[in-house]
């Protein structure tokens with residue numbers, strides 16, 4: 001079937017109708033038919049949004065679909081403006097407000113900043129094309145479910161601010177960074193450095209500004225709290241029970257949940273000195289204290305603890321290959337035959353092997369990792385090669401993704417001598 005043809009349009013439309021029937025049936029069976037306001041896991045149809053956008057693209061043709069793709073870059077400034085100028089806060093929760101009254105409220109919320117009503121109106125009307133706000137009566141604005149979320153869900157509105165403001169300038173500077181520092185693997189030679197004209201790595205940079213750090217931390221809650229990042233998938237997604245009786249696992253904070261589920265395991269939780277605050281130390285439940293020990297260690301320096309398994313969650317995707325190899329090599333002095341290195345991290349699906357949402361999420365994440373720290377997400381082959389490059393005595397055990405998880409498990413075993 002030709003990709004740009006009437007036949008293809010018809011097939012896509014049929015596919016959408018069939019999948020929509022599955023979804024509506026599922027929602028109605030759960031009594032949710034009239035309240036589609038929460039985030040939903042669409043049953044059996046991971047490719048539904050792709051089918052819909054494919055139908056749009058085929059309908060408008062290749063030339064227009066490309067033109068729209070670039071044209072949609074205006075989504076970010078309108079979203080950014082709503083967030084920055086606190087527009088959702090100026091609209092009554094129930095009822096409507098005229099653009100003139102809205103402008104007066106927005107100016108007051110922004111310390112008298114001159115925001116002309118026509119400028120405000122164009123930003124809001126653009127946002128309306130994305131179902132943010134509605135104009136039920138000409139010249140009067142009301143909340144929609146989406147705009148209310150920007151008011152009511154602090155983590156989600158921080159996510160919007162972080163993506164459309166804090167990260168948007170760095171995104172626009174990633175090509176400039178590639179020209180200025182070709183093939184760099186350094187976290188201080190990125191779009192963030194170019195955009196904000198500063199020399200610190202992303203995380204150090206945001207820590208210098210309390211408001212920025214707080215917005216990032218809340219935004220990560222919206223991201224981490226999303227579908228596919230649950231603690232349960234870490235606990236259930238790996239054969240923890242098959243580790244030797246009384247095995248010692250070196251890890252970050254996720255240990256608490258694994259320790260609760262697997263009483264035969266002991267955990268030594270390593271992190272930087274800065275993370276050993278009374279708050280983090282106090283987080284170990286009394287019942288777990290005999291088996292979960294919080295310690296400090298810099299994972300770029302030789303590992304002092306001989307253990308059965310070394311678990312890294314959400315670590316490697318934050319570093320370029322050069323540094324991941326250093327982290328793996330730093331384990332070698334402590335590794336004994338059969339010791340496992342277990343990684344729980346994002347992985348890039350091979351093109352065409354995952355649903356559209358997962359593929360697009362991970363490809364976007366890969367770009368964000370480059371923009372912020374010159375790191376990357378990895379395909380299964382990249383993971384294998386990482387271990388090979390670190391040391392030929394690692395035996396790669398493969399990658400797998402637990403059901404409903406966006407995070408993969410990647411495993412290797414030490415096959416060297418003592």
Ligand SMILES: C[S@@+](CC[C@H](N)C(=O)[O-])C[C@H]1O[C@@H](n2cnc3c(N)ncnc32)[C@H](O)[C@@H]1O
Nearest residue numbers: 252253254271272275297298299300313314315
């Ligand atoms: C993205 S967080 C992941 C935390 C946790 N493993 C999880 O799954 O959510 C990265 C963690 O690595 C720690 N970290 C950063 N640099 C480190 C280093 N050189 N040595 C040890 N830990 C480090 C940070 O303090 C932070 O706790």
